[in-house]
Amino acid sequence: EPEVTQTPSHQVTQMGQEVILRCVPISNHLYFYWYRQILGQKVEFLVSFYNNEISEKSEIFDDQFSVERPDGSNFTLKIRSTKLEDSAMYFCASSYYVGTGPTDTQYFGPGTRLTVL
Amino acid sequence: AQKITQTQPGMFVQEKEAVTLDCTYDTSDQSYGLFWYKQPSSGEMIFLIYQGSYDEQNATEGRYSLNFQKARKSANLVISASQLGDSAMYFCAMREGIEDSNYQLIWGAGTKLIIKP
Numbered sequence: 001e002p003e004v005t006q007t008p009s010h011q012v013t014q015m016g017q018e019v020i021l022r023c024v025p026i027s028n029h030l031y032f033y034w035y036r037q038i039l040g041q042k043v044e045f046l047v048s049f050y051n052n053e054i055s056e057k058s059e060i061f062d063d064q065f066s067v068e069r070p071d072g073s074n075f076t077l078k079i080r081s082t083k084l085e086d087s088a089m090y091f092c093a094s095s096y097y098v099g100t101g102p103t104d105t106q107y108f109g110p111g112t113r114l115t116v117l
Numbered sequence: 118a119q120k121i122t123q124t125q126p127g128m129f130v131q132e133k134e135a136v137t138l139d140c141t142y143d144t145s146d147q148s149y150g151l152f153w154y155k156q157p158s159s160g161e162m163i164f165l166i167y168q169g170s171y172d173e174q175n176a177t178e179g180r181y182s183l184n185f186q187k188a189r190k191s192a193n194l195v196i197s198a199s200q201l202g203d204s205a206m207y208f209c210a211m212r213e214g215i216e217d218s219n220y221q222l223i224w225g226a227g228t229k230l231i232i233k234p
Contacts, residue, residue, distance in 0.1 A: 031220065033220070033221075033222075035222070042224050042225070042226055042227075043162075043208065043210075043222075043224040044224075045221035045222060045223070048220035048221065050220075055220055056220045056221060058221065089160060091162055093162075104150050104167070104169075104212065105152065105164055105167050106152075106164070106222060107164055108154070108161065108162035108163075108164070109161075110159075110160065110161040111160050111161060111162070113160070
């Protein structure tokens with residue numbers, strides 16, 4: 001069964017460093033997302049991406065963050081100048097479609113645990 | 118106001134019993150989707166079941182069913198014949214404003230379910 005994959009599973013970085021989190025969405029999906037979950041807190045939406053551009057972003061997704069689809073398979077989240085409060089689990093998700101049916105379902109990768117020291 | 122409310126922070130259930138996890142939502146949109154996800158201790162986010170606002174029948178997926186009461190704005194997850202492997206966090210999520218190209222999932226705080234042998 002097709003699945004979303006994410007690398008690395010765990011990333012440790014020093015405050016102020018840049019990190020790139022990588023995702024390979026399900027191959028025939030068209031919509032891609034990043035969410036984060038700070039330990040013990042709710043899942044928070046960061047950004048959605050369709051047709052090579054951002055379709056929606058939250059207030060969290062400021063100039064520190066950027067997304068890119070550098071080729072036909074990868075989808076990346078870059079965090080510039082990481083802060084302690086960026087420590088969280090980052091989930092990539094993809095969906096085939098955005099609409100009013102089951103094809104709207106977002107399937108999640110296993111997550112990347114980012115630790116900023 | 119909370120968009121998704123899960124009132125049960127934690128639940129203990131005896132193995133093989135049925136369990137109902139509560140979820141109420143708040144939206145003024147006519148078109149929306151409701152989702153349940155399972156997050157085991159390993160951290161991944163697993164899609165369980167989907168209910169569209171226009172679906173007249175309650176969704177079912179194997180041992181999972183969704184008790185959708187639109188007038189009461191509730192979307193409770195029912196797990197029949199619980200198993201030890203069902204022990205996990207369970208999240209209710211909503212995608213509202215579908216007709217306005219609103220892509221993000223809004224999440225509840227989750228319910229930690231522990232199945233006792």
